[in-house]
Amino acid sequence: DAGITQSPRHKVTETGTPVTLRCHQTENHRYMYWYRQDPGHGLRLIHYSYGVKDTDKGEVSDGYSVSRSKTEDFLLTLESATSSQTSVYFCAISEFSGEPQHFGDGTRLSIL
């Protein structure tokens, strides 16, 4: 299995608080992605990175920011969490554009 670690695996927090999710990879892959999974919507892309300090928005980026200061880490931040951001968040990596993505085990985030 691809070396992808997401932390934390579970988190419960309150509306208005900041939240940071971490994705760590040991594969030295160039591309990293953050998705959210909600029933009936499949997975939707939040942000992605195509290199250190190179990031861009995905389909559902409002309310989220990302940072990638080194190859192995991709951070997703909710500056002020809202209940609509309650979801399961997945990180994925790929070595080349168009190659299959490998997914982490997910972070289950509940915002009360």
Place this chain on the structure above:
Amino acid sequence: AQSVTQLGSHVSVSEGALVLLRCNYSSSVPPYLFWYVQYPNQGLQLLLKYTTGATLVKGINGFEAEFKKSETSFHLTKPSAHMSDAAEYFCAVSALYAGGTSYGKLTFGQGTILTVHP
């Protein structure tokens, strides 16, 4: 722009029966197509992929899919279902744009939950 539609949010089959999960896509450029499987409380695992070449692709666990450009479809099949196939399945599309890159961004379908009865 690209999109994916999976027909049927739930599919139920008997053990030993044919599995058919339907996926239709829309893409303005030649697509790369993927099927992923997700078991409860786990991430997504790649079943198979189509990029170029042979339109019938074989994947893990006995699954296969056929790319039909004229029908814009990429249906997933398995001749004989096993209890261990019960999971949620996702079809996804990516595209490489001529002269550029899509950065490998995936667009997913809504998912199909497969139930296998004894």
